[in-house]
Amino acid sequence: MYKVYYFNRMSMTQKIRILLVKKGNISEAELARRLDTTPSNFNHKMKRDNFGEEELRQIADTLDCDLKIIFIDRKTGEET
Numbered sequence: 001m002y003k004v005y006y007f008n009r010m011s012m013t014q015k016i017r018i019l020l021v022k023k024g025n026i027s028e029a030e031l032a033r034r035l036d037t038t039p040s041n042f043n044h045k046m047k048r049d050n051f052g053e054e055e056l057r058q059i060a061d062t063l064d065c066d067l068k069i070i071f072i073d074r075k076t077g078e079e080t
Contacts, residue, residue: 012056013049019063026063034062 010018020026032042035058045051051059053069060067071080 011049012051013046016046016059019065023063031059031062035059 016031017028020028020031028042028046029039032039035042045055057067072078073080
């Protein structure tokens with residue numbers, strides 16, 4: 001069994017919502033349009049907290065952020 005670690009154990013949806021506020025109170029619907037998807041489709045992804053790596057990279061790019069993905073050694077806890 002493996003563990004998935006999120007920064008501060010926040011869901012991606014929570015992190016995206018925080019970024020939207022920090023970036024000027026951008027609405028989820030506006031972010032969806034910038035990502036060239038429908039607000040309805042994006043809302044479903046937010047509700048399921050279901051994003052692939054490429055989607056997260058697109059969101060980061062759209063919000064002028066970098067995406068950092070790390071591996072954590074299960075035995076030592078070392079981050080790579």
